[in-house]
Amino acid sequence: MTTFLALSITGLVVGCIYALTACGLVVTYTTSGVFNFAHGAIGMVAAFTYWQLSVGWGWPAPLAFLAVLLVLAPLLGAVVERVLIRPLYGAPIGVTLVATLGLLVTLLGVGFLVWPPDTTRVLPKFFEGHTVTVFSLVVDYNQLLVIVTSVVVAVGLRLFFSRTRLGIAMRAVVDDPELAALAGTKPERVSQLSWAMGASLAALAGVLLAPLQTLNVTELTLLVINGYAAAMAGRLRNLPATVAGALVIGVSSSLVLGYAGPQVVNYVRPAIPMILLFIAVLFLKQERLRAGSLAGLRMPRTTGLRQSVGVGVVFVVVAGFVSGQLSPAHLAIGSQGLVLAFVMLSLVLLSGYGGQVSLCQLTFAGLGAYAMGKTGGGALGLLAAIALPAAAGALVALTVVRLRGLFLALATLAFAQAMDQIFFNHALGYGGTLAIPRPRLPFVDTADDQVYFVLLAVVLALGSVGLLVLRRRAFGRRLIALNDSPAASATMGVSPVRTRLVVFTVSSAVAGLGGALLGGLHGSVSPNDFLLLNSCVLLLLATLGGLYTPTGAFLAAMSYALFPELQKLVPELGQVQFLLTGLGVLALGRNRYGVGGQLADAGEKLRALRLQRVGVARAAG
Amino acid sequence: MNALELIGLRAGYGSIEVLHGVSLVVPAATVVALLGPNGAGKSTLLKVASGTIATTDGCLHVGGVHVNGADAAALAQAGVCRIPEGRGIFPNLTVAENLRMWTGVGDLRPAEVAERTFGRFPRLGERRAQLAGTLSGGEQQMLAMSRSLVVDPAVLLLDEISMGLAPIIVAELYELVGTLAQQGIAILLVEQFAQTALAVADSAVILSQGRVTRTGTPAEVEEHLAAAYLGGAA
Incomplete structure (x- = not known):
């Protein structure tokens, strides 16, 4: 029984953190209509920043905590909204998705760059050493803090969104930003505020999660992804269902870990949140068939058969020629x-x-x-x-x-x-x-x-x-x-x-x-x-x-x-593939057809120009 | 002083200009009907007047003040209230929450807003906890119109409020339009059913291909309606 309780408490704590994550996701989704894939990455950056301030630079823990939660994280959220999200309003879901994925990857890159993984960083637990005994069960203050914080945040959010004019306005802006403006509310302001809030919640989850393990850039980012399943349980809207889902995930994972044999533990446990996420997504309400919408951009021309075969043959011939010139290392690349x-x-x-x-x-x-x-x-x-x-x-x-x-x-x-x-x-x-x-x-x-x-x-x-x-x-x-x-x-x-x-x-x-x-x-x-x-x-x-x-x-x-090569050239950059890809997406993500599309367009213009010239020559002749 | 005045106003979507220099005035306590065929630019004109679409040239005056470049939220605070085409409500908020949104303009408290709305439309009171998107079409339009009741606007822009509604509800809504005009509000009215609009209007304007082609009393304008809509010799 004690084991059961102890496991449940551990699970509850983890579940509470998932709940905080999921609430943050729901907040940004219901208030800006964008699912923020970078939510976990924001939590990761916040946790590392907190480590930097409190352990690295020796700030008092409460001060560092407040600085991260109330100043830095909201600032990051607001900047992200202004720079990345605002230009994408009304864009198809695929575009916003790529944009937030790009942010996720960028933040990963930043994480690797600023906090290289070669040193071990450990955050002390909050109120280290203080414990209380409940029903013969030792609970430390850190666990209590997590549980109490989650309850306060969940209840607070629920009240905020149903009772306050600002909370209602945040929901209204997703429904119809134009009407919100007609009713005297600036939609951009409201969205920016909601991104700031979402980032703050992500930071809270990250900072609370971090002391439970060693700080690791990818692990922190991905652990927070476990909260996605909980957010799905609430269909990305319903906060109480989200919290319930998060608690179920946390406790069940913990119980499986404690009771099941090592075989099951190794195989299944790490995947439980993902399996639940998969199931939760499957049981979402059926979406209505969407009528067409204008992409707004012309698709690149599809190359004809003769031309594509020609290019293919040239490509292979060139490859054959080049293969003789390359060093073994370059050949491998x-x-x-x-x-x-x-x-x-x-x-x-x-x-x-x-x-x-x-x-x-x-x-x-x-x-x-x-x-x-x-x-x-x-x-x-x-x-x-x-x-x-x-x-x-x-x-x-x-x-x-x-x-x-x-x-x-x-x-x-x-x-x-x-x-x-x-x-x-x-x-x-x-x-x-x-x-x-x-x-x-x-x-x-x-x-x-x-x-x-x-x-x-x-x-x-x-x-x-x-x-x-x-x-x-x-x-x-x-x-x-x-x-x-x-x-x-x-x-x-x-x-x-x-x-x-x-x-x-x-x-x-x-x-x-x-x-x-x-x-x-x-x-x-x-x-x-x-x-x-x-x-x-x-x-x-x-x-x-x-x-x-x-x-x-x-x-x-x-x-x-080429990334690994680049990595060798400038090892200080950390994981280049994340940083460069992410920055690239942030810079160019709005062009749906990418560099290839641009090239096709340029080719098209050349063709048109040539045809025109031929036409002029004919007319002159 | 005219509550709303447009002088040589030009506007459009991106590189496509829709309004090619439109001038019209709406004095306080007056209903002006804005008529014209589909695609004439009527809705665009209302969007420009409410700040949703920016003016590219010409002047927009509200209460005698030059307001070119003000955004929709700022114009709303300045007393312009546009009820958009379709249903001007937030479908995923409850009726009560929609009313709470209306408190963004004006100085009424939430309780007063609810009181005034439910006094005029008792049916909305019965449905206050219901999601607005689940109301009937008529109830949704009542909810949308309730904004004009509670924000005490100087200028009211109505875009096809009768669309898809039963005649009895349309009559009820237009009765409200008359009352609002008597209270001193300047009303610019776009309506598909010209007769309905002309019945309540003090004057009328025909807009065709982005230009004002005729202005006058309802009776004068009515004579030229067929030509304007069907494109015959005017």
Whole structure:
């Protein structure tokens, strides 16, 4: 019984922190209509700042606490609203999602930069050493503080949003900012205030969570993600349900940890919040079919068959020539870029054409690599590397078939994180590796790095040409139509379910094959190759490069492959891939078609100019 | 002094200009009907007059004060009240919370706002705890109109308040419009049903393709309506 109580208290404390996180998420979502993926990252930065002030610079703890909570965090929230969110009002959900993901990644980069992980940082608990005994159970003041704070915040928020004019105005602004302005309330001011409040709540959760473990940039960020499930339990609106959900998650995780055998603990416990998040998202109310909305921008022109084949052939020839000139190290980087570009083709299909935001592409790549490794390569291996992720993709598609936008992103996030914890960590060995053979081909020796480089170039060229063929055919038009207006597509007899099933399956298969080839490149894979955060970086880079063009995917993948090199050049920058990607997204995130789209546009203008010149010449002649 | 005055006003959406130099005046305690075919720029004119859309050229005067460049919230504080097309309510707030939002302008306390609204529309009182989005169309429009009752505006801009409503409710709403004008409010009225609007209006303006094509008494303007709407020789 004592064990049970002790476990429950531990769980309750964690649950309370999840509740604080989730409340913060709900506050920003209900008051600005934007789901802040960077919420956890804000909590992380706040916790580190608190450490810096109190431990690093020796400020008194209460002063540091108040400075972080009431000054720095709200300031950060207000600045984020002004710089990042305000220009995006009315933008499609995909754009705001990428923007806050970009912020998440930027803050991660900042975290690594300012607080390099080479030193251990520990925050003392609040009121260290003080305990009370309740029913023969020792509870320390830190735990009490967490519980009391959460109760006060939850009740306070509820009253604030239902009783005060400012709280009501915050909700009203989401409903109809224009009307709010007509009623004499400045919508921007209100939104800014709500972002400040949300950031403050994130900071509170981060600072309370931090003393319970050693400070770690990624862990803190991801732990807070566990609160997402709770926010979903309250459908992102209902605060009491959110708090209840958070407590259930906290206590159940703690009880499982205490009672279940080590087998279950290792496999399932870290994934419990993610599994709950997945389930919660699935049970959300059915969304109505959306009628079309104007994207406002012209899509890049789809390259014709002859031109794309031509470019593909030139690409392969150039790759063949270049492969002879590169040093082994550069060859490896190039190969990495090529194979990642192939993985990104799956994103072009799924997110670019299909408009579905997926945060689990690397998970499918990991499944492909796993299948290849377990079957020992060969034709069978390649087949398995395509079939296993395709099957998994189909399964995911069927479960999330009615979700779109934000909720689809959350479901794929949960899937990626859960697979990470349950599957890859074990199937690929703890931090260990799984050997992946390269595919064998007649006449050529794929074990040779130079040959493999050219092979990858061929595969990428074939994949790109194939993708463009798919885009120009009826299936491609169906995808675009479904993304533009699900309602109109349904009335014309386009089955959303079947189309989405196919696109998910094909895209997972592409990602899987890419994963197998990636594994073959290095000879082995480890769980760290397919982390959720890497999937996020991949999506962001693909967005930057341009989600609509294979060229964009290629550019994005090449820059991803170059990050480790850059890291070696300027090690002070910390984790460059986070910082640079994030900053890039923050700077360019508003351009939906990315660099690839710009290039296509430029090409288009050149063509027009040439045609015009030819016309003039003809007229003159 | 004119409560609302537009002089050579130009405005539009992005690079597309909708109003090409519109001039009109609405004196206090007067109802002016703004008529014209679809796409003439009527709603745009109301949006400009309430600060939702910025003026690109010309002058906007409220109560004799030059207010070009003021945003919607500032103009609301200055006494301009626009009831937008569709339903001017917050669907995900309760009736009582909607009324609480109306206290952003004027100096009435929440209790007084509720009292005044429910006195005029008792049915809203019965539904005070209900989400506004679940009210009937007529009740939603009553709730939207209640804002004009409680913020004591100097200028009231009404955009198609009869849209999609039963005739009996339309009659009730227009009775309120008449009362408000008697209290001294300047009212500019956009209405699809010209007859309904002309019946309560003191004067009327026809707007066509972003320009004022005719101004006069309701009777004078009515003669030219068919031509304005159907595009015949005026």
